[in-house]
Amino acid sequence: MPRIFPLLTPQLRVVQRCAGILGCTQDTHPIVDYAPAFPGVIFVGGFTGHGMPFGMRFGQLLAKAATDGFLPSALRPFQLDRPSLGK
Numbered sequence: 725m726p727r728i729f730p731l732l733t734p735q736l737r738v739v740q741r742c743a744g745i746l747g748c749t750q751d752t753h754p755i756v757d758y759a760p761a762f763p764g765v766i767f768v769g770g771f772t773g774h775g776m777p778f779g780m781r782f783g784q785l786l787a788k789a790a791t792d793g794f795l796p797s798a799l800r801p802f803q804l805d806r807p808s809l810g811k
Contacts (some may be wrong), residue, residue, distance in 0.1 A: 749806035
């Protein structure tokens with residue numbers, strides 16, 4: 725810590741560190757689908773720490789889904805009912 729915060733070194737004492745929750749799915753692929761109980765609501769998550777490389781493209785495809793009213797074919801492999809997620 726002294727290297728990062730040299731002026732705070734006398735007062736600063738790290739008690740605990742946390743990087744946050746890593747969202748993972750059983751098959752390590754994200755989920756993109758319509759929320760079953762909320763018509764018109766699309767949810768996305770479970771990038772297992774790889775959201776940055778895919779974020780822009782998923783954002784483009786989600787915008788298309790929101791304006792067209794259906795998921796583009798490129799997002800269908802990431803739907804909630806895919807066999808690789810199990811029951």
